[in-house]
Amino acid sequence: xxxxxxxxxxxxxxxxxxxxxxxxxxxxxxxGIIGPNGSGKSTMLKxxxxxxxxxxxxxxxxxxxxxxIPQKKLAQELAVVSQETPVLFDFTVKDLVMMGRTPYKKWxxxxxxxxxxxxxxxxxxxxxxxxxxxxxNQLSGGEKKRxxxxxxxxxQANILILDEPTNHLDIEHQYQLMxxxxxxxxxxxxxxxxxxxxxxxxxxxxxxxxxxLYMSGTPEQVLTEETLKEVFHMQAGVSKNPFTKKLHxxxxxxx
Amino acid sequence: MTRARFTLLIxxxxxxxxxxxxxAVMVGSVDITPSLIWEVLFSKLGIFIxxxxxxxxxxxxxxxxxxxxxxxAIIGAALAICGAAIQALVKNxxxxxxxLGVSSGASVGAASVILLGAFSMLGVYAISLAAFLGAxxxxxxxxxxxxxxxxxxxxxxxxxxxxxxxxxxxxxxxxLMMSKQQGGIQAVMHWMLGSLAGxxxxxxxxxxxSLLLVFILLxxxxxxxxxxxxxxETAATLGVNLDRFRIFIILFVSLLTGVVVAVSGSIxxxxxxxxxxxRMLAGSNYKLVLPISALxxxxxxxWADMAARMVxxxxxxxxxxxxxxxxxxxxxxxxxxxxxxxxxxx
Numbered sequence: 008x009x010x011x012x013x014x015x016x017x018x019x020x021x022x023x024x025x026x027x028x029x030x031x032x033x034x035x036x037x038x039g040i041i042g043p044n045g046s047g048k049s050t051m052l053k054x055x056x057x058x059x060x061x062x063x064x065x066x067x068x069x070x071x072x073x074x075x076i077p078q079k080k081l082a083q084e085l086a087v088v089s090q091e092t093p094v095l096f097d098f099t100v101k102d103l104v105m106m107g108r109t110p111y112k113k114w115x116x117x118x119x120x121x122x123x124x125x126x127x128x129x130x131x132x133x134x135x136x137x138x139x140x141x142x143x144n145q146l147s148g149g150e151k152k153r154x155x156x157x158x159x160x161x162x163q164a165n166i167l168i169l170d171e172p173t174n175h176l177d178i179e180h181q182y183q184l185m186x187x188x189x190x191x192x193x194x195x196x197x198x199x200x201x202x203x204x205x206x207x208x209x210x211x212x213x214x215x216x217x218x219x220l221y222m223s224g225t226p227e228q229v230l231t232e233e234t235l236k237e238v239f240h241m242q243a244g245v246s247k248n249p250f251t252k253k254l255h256x257x258x259x260x261x262x
Numbered sequence: 263m264t265r266a267r268f269t270l271l272i273x274x275x276x277x278x279x280x281x282x283x284x285x286a287v288m289v290g291s292v293d294i295t296p297s298l299i300w301e302v303l304f305s306k307l308g309i310f311i312x313x314x315x316x317x318x319x320x321x322x323x324x325x326x327x328x329x330x331x332x333x334x335a336i337i338g339a340a341l342a343i344c345g346a347a348i349q350a351l352v353k354n355x356x357x358x359x360x361x362l363g364v365s366s367g368a369s370v371g372a373a374s375v376i377l378l379g380a381f382s383m384l385g386v387y388a389i390s391l392a393a394f395l396g397a398x399x400x401x402x403x404x405x406x407x408x409x410x411x412x413x414x415x416x417x418x419x420x421x422x423x424x425x426x427x428x429x430x431x432x433x434x435x436x437x438l439m440m441s442k443q444q445g446g447i448q449a450v451m452h453w454m455l456g457s458l459a460g461x462x463x464x465x466x467x468x469x470x471x472s473l474l475l476v477f478i479l480l481x482x483x484x485x486x487x488x489x490x491x492x493x494x495e496t497a498a499t500l501g502v503n504l505d506r507f508r509i510f511i512i513l514f515v516s517l518l519t520g521v522v523v524a525v526s527g528s529i530x531x532x533x534x535x536x537x538x539x540x541r542m543l544a545g546s547n548y549k550l551v552l553p554i555s556a557l558x559x560x561x562x563x564x565w566a567d568m569a570a571r572m573v574x575x576x577x578x579x580x581x582x583x584x585x586x587x588x589x590x591x592x593x594x595x596x597x598x599x600x601x602x603x604x605x606x607x608x
Contacts, residue, residue, distance in 0.1 A: 056499055058498060058499075077503075078498065078501050078502065079501035080501075082501030083501070086499065089495055089499075094493075095354075096355070096491055096541055096546035097546055098491075098547065099545065102545070102547050106488055106489060106492070109486070109488075110500060112485055114482040115481075115482050
């Protein structure tokens, strides 16, 4: 098992944020984490990429506790696109994507041909190559997001963690990003808000509710009218998208 | 910025620094021609050239003006790179090398030597030593105040720096107020505003090697400094060991700033303004920001020291007044420009 979370709990002084969560992720799968606001999705991701430290339990990568993996090594295994990345002072898109190569660099090792090639490929994949000489802070929210994705791709990690990756993106880029990420030969763990996107692209979904893992399974197993009512408090209908044959959800209220 | 443009800029700045230093040697109460300067320099370096310089001119050039100008260049470069590094460390564009309490700690040290006669057995080095110890002491307090659960919090670092600086300034002011010796008070004021008048060949070694060491160490870690600008969360996911790297920066930057303040007093403004000028010229990549900051800082301080010697000649103007008066209008002009955002994303 590549990534495992075992009995993970997290609390702050007066509140339990995560409660005894256990799941595992197989190599190459696209895992979506869904759940209402405040259900603990981001917190769980932050513990997995070691920004926060769990109160109890473990996160293991290839059977090894991530707390014992050196920071640099972890960055070669696991890349992250977080919700917002404010950048102090300004960088060109190219320079910023090159920062993804940081975990592979020793003191003074220069950017070599291979790095430039990887950076260019990453920018191409994330559809930001045409922006390479632009300044990051002048880009739109969606463009910034894609640049940060390119930066994470340049890390050439085995696991990519995405915290609401389609936030700020227009509809075309939402689908483009999900498609691109799904085609990557690596493991993806993404917190998602759009349930139709989650249904269309993820291999497996984890449903978070109130700090606990409510259920997990394929989109068909998980996204049922009962779950949507219970967890998301929404009246929903579940059908099939006639073009993709994927699950399609529609929502309504009774009033 | 392309490689070719970067090389060109570095070359131009290095030439500018040499020209500025040559010009600075020429200027003073005794007029000296440029050819004389280079003759004296080469003959001192053991390259024989028939020298036209008289003995007195050689002494003025070699023993009085040269060390002072070299010191100006060293201090300027040191303050500029420290400023650049500190701005990345605390992720704040108003930070300067003194934000961790270095200058106020050094002032307490210097004032206690000048006014209370501490360390008097050390003679001329007493002030420098006391200033250095004061600086390091202040940074240590700030550092321990900023540690929470073994982690350094940036906002606490900034606030602890301010708090400790205030307390130490109050102590200096108290000493100044209680002192009855007019000469001593003036000496402390002079010291606090900075001066390079004490430069001698013999006391250039420590500042020079400290600068060299810290410059190389920072440049070797330019990727980490860049990553810090993306915030601690992202920096960590790029493999930067934040706790260790912060301690590393605090340690070496304080060391260099402490040395600088010990030999020259607290010269303000250079460490704040130069990194911003450099970012406006060359962008934010620390690989370029560090070397360019060092050169521009050096040039700036060579000129500032020249002005300090000339404005009130034969009296000396404290160099800190010059750096503020000359630097401020330029800084304000930068503030009004739209193209440079001082790190504000919007």
